[in-house]
Amino acid sequence: MVNTEVDTTLFGTDVSYEIDGRWLAYFTFLLRLMVGWWFFHAGITKILESGVSYNASWFVAQEGLVLSPIMNLFQSGIPYGIVQFMIPVGETLIGLGILVGCLVRLASFFGAFLMIFFVTTNRGWGHGFVNSDMMGLLLFVAMIVLAAGRIWGIDAFLEKTSFVQNYPRLRYLLG
Amino acid sequence: MSTNTNTEETLADQIAMGLGGGLMILGVVITGIIEVFSGSPYSPTSTLEDGTIVVAEGVTIDPYIRAVLITIGAAILMLFAIYAFATKQHLD
Numbered sequence: 001m002v003n004t005e006v007d008t009t010l011f012g013t014d015v016s017y018e019i020d021g022r023w024l025a026y027f028t029f030l031l032r033l034m035v036g037w038w039f040f041h042a043g044i045t046k047i048l049e050s051g052v053s054y055n056a057s058w059f060v061a062q063e064g065l066v067l068s069p070i071m072n073l074f075q076s077g078i079p080y081g082i083v084q085f086m087i088p089v090g091e092t093l094i095g096l097g098i099l100v101g102c103l104v105r106l107a108s109f110f111g112a113f114l115m116i117f118f119v120t121t122n123r124g125w126g127h128g129f130v131n132s133d134m135m136g137l138l139l140f141v142a143m144i145v146l147a148a149g150r151i152w153g154i155d156a157f158l159e160k161t162s163f164v165q166n167y168p169r170l171r172y173l174l175g
Numbered sequence: 176m177s178t179n180t181n182t183e184e185t186l187a188d189q190i191a192m193g194l195g196g197g198l199m200i201l202g203v204v205i206t207g208i209i210e211v212f213s214g215s216p217y218s219p220t221s222t223l224e225d226g227t228i229v230v231a232e233g234v235t236i237d238p239y240i241r242a243v244l245i246t247i248g249a250a251i252l253m254l255f256a257i258y259a260f261a262t263k264q265h266l267d
């Protein structure tokens with residue numbers, strides 16, 4: 001028996017449906033652990049294998065891609081050093097944040113941002129456009145929409161603090 | 176027990192959903208349907224023996240164009256997230 005009804009509007013039309021709130025919370029939590037581990041594992045293994053100077057030349061040097069005009073700016077010097085550092089460290093922190101449910105929306109935003117680059121760079125479209133990179137992008141958006149950090153996450157605790165209550169905008173970073 | 180979205184649907188919501196998600200759906204699903212029904216090849220790229228990724232021969236819609244649509248759609252959604260944060264949209 002479902003126990004939660006969603007009652008809203010979408011493009012001006014009423015949209016109303018029932019959903020099992022318990023299973024929604026449960027699956028959101030499950031998804032959060034999966035997504036968090038996926039990215040934490042991707043980052044921490046890079047750090048363990050090559051420290052914080054990841055060889056990102058394959059990533060930034062390709063030409064003729066959608067985001068090549070932006071990525072090619074980071075091919076050498078300090079910009080390349082930033083990329084070398086931020087890919088492994090960023091992936092680790094994003095994954096860790098999502099795993100423990102802390103600053104989930106902020107972490108997921110940057111996760112989605114990174115995935116846009118991977119989608120357009122890897123071009124693993126041999127079986128269509130919806131590949132693992134695209135799925136990853138959509139999963140990060142799911143983390144944001146579902147406010148996954150609120151279920152047994154640190155964000156659930158943080159959102160109850162008076163600091164966040166006094167600055168409700170912070171809820172866009174938490175959850 | 177029920178939920179109720181008690182905030183007004185704003186123009187920003189509609190633009191983000193319609194344009195952002197719409198472009199992604201266009202780039203992935205709609206162009207994908209066109210690609211499948213136009214015959215082989217059914218996937219936009221293929222990988223050569225040396226690992227190089229090339230556009231599949233005979234593809235109907237250039238995958239670069241599809242990727243641009245998806246990227247712009249995703250970028251619009253990300254800009255909406257920043258906008259919502261900056262304007263405290265839908266917060267009481």
